[in-house]
Amino acid sequence: MHSVVIIGAGGVGSVVAHKCCQLPELFDDIVLASRTESKCKRIAEQLDKPVRTAQVDADSASQLVSLLQREQPELVINAALPYHDLNIMDACLKAGVHYLDTANYEPRETACFEYHWQWDYHQRFVDAGLTALLGSGFDPGATNVFTAYIAKHYFDEIQQLDIIDVNGGNHGYPFATNFNPEINIREVSAKCRHWENGEFVTTPPLSMRAHYTCPEDVGTYPIYRMYHEELESLSKHFPSLQRAQFWMSFSDAYLQHLEVLSNVGMTGIEPIDYQGQSIVPIQFLAQLLPDPAALGPHTQGKTCIGCLVRGVKDGKKRLIHIYNICDHQACFREVQSQAISYATGVPAMIGAKLVLEGQWRQPGVWNVEQHDPDPFMADMNRYGLPWKVTELDPEFQLDTEEHQATNAVH
Structure with a gap:
């Protein structure tokens, strides 16, 4: 006990x-x-x-x-x-x-x-x-363990990693975040970093986009490259990685709201003086947005989060996809x-x-x-x-394109 x-x-x-x-x-x-x-x-x-x-x-x-x-x-x-x-x-x-x-x-x-x-x-x-x-x-967490599990059981050496986080759910609000609004907006609007050839490469936030089709009919979604903390630890603990990237899905409505809020200063993290009181704009904004803990009854659809891992096994190239799919309403019922x-x-x-x-x-x-x-x-x-592992054609590549970066940069 x-x-x-x-x-x-x-x-x-x-x-x-x-x-x-x-x-x-x-x-x-x-x-x-x-x-x-x-x-x-x-x-x-x-x-x-x-x-x-x-x-x-x-x-x-x-x-x-x-x-x-x-x-x-x-x-x-x-x-x-x-x-x-x-x-x-x-x-x-x-x-x-x-x-x-x-x-x-x-x-x-x-x-x-x-x-x-x-x-x-x-x-x-x-x-x-x-x-x-x-x-x-989960990310960080399960995606790190996914990487370690695939490296242990499917490869002699892992070389490339793409962590892909898709939320295909719809909560019905014009703008809301699925976890703490302040942390969410700070993460999304920060400059992007990805690991490549032994160092982190910095690019504007959300400046690289791909369209990704999830398995099991979850759907096709635009995903954007951004920095996420597991890249720091995974690039350290798996030194054979030549490239590691993190991708997350965002709707057009989310990005449009975020850009407008940034343009008017509501995503700022520096205190401002308002009628004699010190107020941090992003903390005030967080109080106006729906509480993420209250989204459960309203959210429909599924998430699909996992890793595309490339490497070599017995001298041959290999691409493994490991992922979990969660149903919002099933989670709420439990x-x-x-x-x-x-x-x-x-x-x-x-x-x-x-x-x-x-x-x-x-x-x-x-x-x-x-x-x-x-x-x-x-x-x-x-x-x-529950998670699944599938083997993909090692020649498969994400169909990426440059995307005009959001102005929401801290």
């Missing part, structure tokens, strides 16, 4: 709580904590087993340490915003608790999400005998959430399970692809994210 504290009561935190409750034989004692405890209580009312709730401000190191010292969990599952990662890691070190998150640290004052801040904690976690597992969501939160929350539970069971427990700070992918992949099939 094991105890965990889940920090964060948004869409992902809700899914993590639901999925942990489905394994009562492992997750014996669960505390759901957030800045607003009433959100935790509303989630707890939906769950199949009793879950305790607590109030904690993740911006406050002292509150985090007090919570962990009081509850004495074995593991913290960080489903809060990336701004809080280092605070929570510090608290875990002080309280002697293992750590897991779904997205890497990002400072509030700069739209720059990189792993080096967290990797710098490695020796501290080694010395404390504690495990910190980074990026155990855990009262749309598929984006579901696809992030399930891998968080799986990563926690593997740490608690000891399979992925090793002192230090680790990305998920540094561990044996096989138990994670088996649990994805077992707990709601």
